[in-house]
Amino acid sequence: MLIGIDIDEVLSETIDFALSYHKGKVKGKKLERSQISDYWLPNIPGFEFLTKDEAPLFFIEALTSPQALEELQPVAGAYEVLKERKTFGHRFCAITARGEPTRKSTEERIEKHFPGCFEEIIFCNYYWPEFPKYTKEEICTKKGIKVFIEDNQNYAIDLEKLGIKVFLLEKPWNANFKENEYPGIFKVKKRSDIKL
Template identity: 30%
Template sequence: MIKREAFGLISNLRGFMAFSKINLSAVSSYPYGLIKQDGRGKVHNINFVESRSSAPSSGNPSRLRRSLNQNGLPRRIDDGSAIAHAVAPPSQFFHGSRVLLEDEVGLNLLKGFGEPPGIPSRQKYEKMVVAVDVDEVLGSFLSALNKFITDHYGLDHEVSEYYVYEFYRIWNCSRAEADMRVHEFYNSLSFRIGIDPIPGSQAVLRNLSTFCDLSVVTSRQNVIKANTIDWIEKHYPGMFKEIQFGNHFALNGKSRPKSEICRSLGARVLIDDNPRYALECAEAGIKVLLFNYHNSYPWCKDGYVDSHSLITKVYSWEEVEQHLISWAAAAWK
């Protein structure tokens, strides 16, 4: 517990905002530290950020919005480059007369909404790092793409006919032609607003974010990075710590394997619908929840992944939640 005298130090910090007037705003980071000593004699540093202004930032508001995670703390996007910090509302950092550390914030959120069964009291609390795919895991990409192809090329396919993610095999055209059609879709209104979230994903991810560090790991291309981030922040605001792009199947630029991205994040689990990525990451020692929503993804039914001990098939977001609660509880014992 921080002693009451510590608050006198806060008032003397040059340029620090009055707590009653703090608004979320872009800042230049000038960290100041306080020292907290717990009952076991362990010392914690508590950092604050000085803001040059309490007025709303004149910069790009979407850039600022995308720089924060669900606890109001800075998040990296893709390349890990430095981005604007922000001062969070005081209620996120202050509870009664004490300052909450980031992990304590997560702990109180979890306890406030009811702790999932099997999750122990976490004095030695460490969040599980989980990587989450986008297409067919967070959003119904294929359904929107198929409708676009039907409207523009007169093809009549059901989503159940997509037994592989190599679209030229489904559309009976060359690979180059298929790539061109997909990029036409990327430039369309259907791509920007026509992809719906997978049912159950939003509620489950809100729960998971209280005891998991969630990051997006997608094979999507760099050319659709901005639209992808906008879509994620619209439907999953503040839930993801990082957003990483593999740039697979791109017309330009280098690609990164999902296993490499997951290792760089320290991810223990990947949630993905693609058996090839599932096997790649499992071979790298990462647990995989192979997502096949209501058993409706024909490309997800390849039998060669069934025997791998690190790959578990799931058919709903509720099943995802059950497995992650179980694994987190086992890790904290």
């Protein structure tokens, strides 16, 4: 079975890296990991002042920096879970909201930390208007992906509406997710809880 997997906060510690890269600040205002209750920074109390153009720069600047190649760390235990699942014949495709400018560092980091795990890495270009944008739903439909591992409840809901089974990793930004409203989304505390 071909399984789709998100990258940020599912495979890589993107928030920790972005915080480190920006020295714990967004436009001069202090931001701590414990405050991050949403990927869209203007939804975090105290950061409503960020414009729609400024908000994604927190991640874009970090992910396109030279430091991303060396300093962005994998999520502990993620490789071992993928490697074990591959022994059952499962195949994996990484599908990320990241854009083309992050391709080199993303592909190199994935190959370094997850060697031989992924058939393909697809960039949706969500915040890069100069490149063609694809939704995760479009990619999953095109590739015939029926199972997805995600941490963003909004993407999970969109995928579930197409009949794709989603394992939603428990994170602060999906704490209010109402699992009983979406029978195709299964919230899990850790990767080893994912039953394929």
